[in-house]
Amino acid sequence: AxxxxxxxxxxxxxxxxxxxxxxxxxxxxxxxxxxxxxxxxxxxxxxxxxxxxxxxxxxxxxxxxxxxxxxxxxxxxxxxxxxxxxxxxxxxxxxxxxxxxxxxxxxxxxxxxxxxxxxxxxxVPEKLSFSSGDDLLDKLRPSVDGVVLKQGFYQSTYLPQVWEQFSSKEQFLSSLCGKGGLDSDCWKDTKTEVLTYQADVFEEH
CATH class of the missing domain: 3.30.700.20 (Hypothetical protein ph0010; domain 1)
Structure with missing residues (x-):
């Protein structure tokens, strides 16, 4: 998105x-x-x-x-x-x-x-505090949390439904880093700001 x-x-x-x-x-x-x-x-x-x-x-x-x-x-x-x-x-x-x-x-x-x-x-997005990459992985909820990554002037987001496109949390986060123009391991850096939000998702039938 x-x-x-x-x-x-x-x-x-x-x-x-x-x-x-x-x-x-x-x-x-x-x-x-x-x-x-x-x-x-x-x-x-x-x-x-x-x-x-x-x-x-x-x-x-x-x-x-x-x-x-x-x-x-x-x-x-x-x-x-x-x-x-x-x-x-x-x-x-x-x-x-x-x-x-x-x-x-x-x-x-x-x-x-x-x-x-x-x-x-x-x-409304809320800041997610984490002490390490592994801690972040433990706290994220696939298909429930939309995620925003911010580092300096760079930022990107994936909606909750985008989790379906990835087989692991690591792949999801690495792709999100790349989308924002950041190194693929940016999510492991505790200086990266992470925010999460939820969504009510509906579509035409």
């Missing part, structure tokens, strides 16, 4: 965030889809009336929008830290995932019919 700071399938949020209802999840998926349709038709962001929106949808919360085409990643961008109301986060990052993920060419309008949308709504 790219960061701008740069099935119903669900990972647990912390107790600080209220769990989204199925209706709220359906609304956000529909909003992401309508956002893309509107943007490709008019070049503008969709305008919606926020008055009927629920408290959860108006919460300031981090989110990622992932676009897949025939199951393959086509774009993924989001905000790790809470920056704006959740519904706005979805609107902004649906567009960003389609046109601003530098790993891919921008999505073309004719591709939209083949695009599948996943949404990840994030808890």
């Amino acid at each position: 790219s960061i701008l700071f740069y099935e119903e399938k669900k990972e647990s949020l912390t107790k600080k965030e209220k769990e989204l209802s199925n209706e709220e999840k359906d609304f956000l998926l529909s909003l992401a889809r309508k956002t893309l349709d509107e943007y490709y038709k008019t070049g503008k962001k969709i305008n919606i009336n926020k008055d009927p929106l629920t408290e959860n949808l108006l919460n300031v919360q981090g989110c990622f929008v992932t676009l897949k085409k025939h199951g393959a990643l086509r774009g993924c961008i989001g905000h790790i830290l809470p920056q704006e109301e959740l519904y706005k986060c979805i609107i902004d990052n649906a567009i960003n995932a389609a046109i601003n993920d530098r790993r891919f060419d921008p999505v073309k309008e004719e591709e939209l019919k083949d695009i599948e949308i996943d949404i990840s709504v994030l808890s």
Whole structure:
């Protein structure tokens, strides 16, 4: 996933965030889809009336929008830290995932019919203290924890569902280091800042 700071399938949020209802999840998926349709038709962001929106949808919360085409990643961008109301986060990052993920060419309008949308709504990242590489390995929970690695000006993240792509914690962390432009063993360095978060992940059916 790219960061701008740069099935119903669900990972647990912390107790600080209220769990989204199925209706709220359906609304956000529909909003992401309508956002893309509107943007490709008019070049503008969709305008919606926020008055009927629920408290959860108006919460300031981090989110990622992932676009897949025939199951393959086509774009993924989001905000790790809470920056704006959740519904706005979805609107902004649906567009960003389609046109601003530098790993891919921008999505073309004719591709939209083949695009599948996943949404990840994030808890607030919390610093994870560790005394050694082995200690870090012991504390991380595959498929539950999203992980942010920070060292100086370099940082990168993997969402909780990315664990599925790796067979070990070591491979996950080494890949995350490389993604951030760091040495593959950066996770063993206690000077590396590690933050974890959880996500509520849901997708179009």
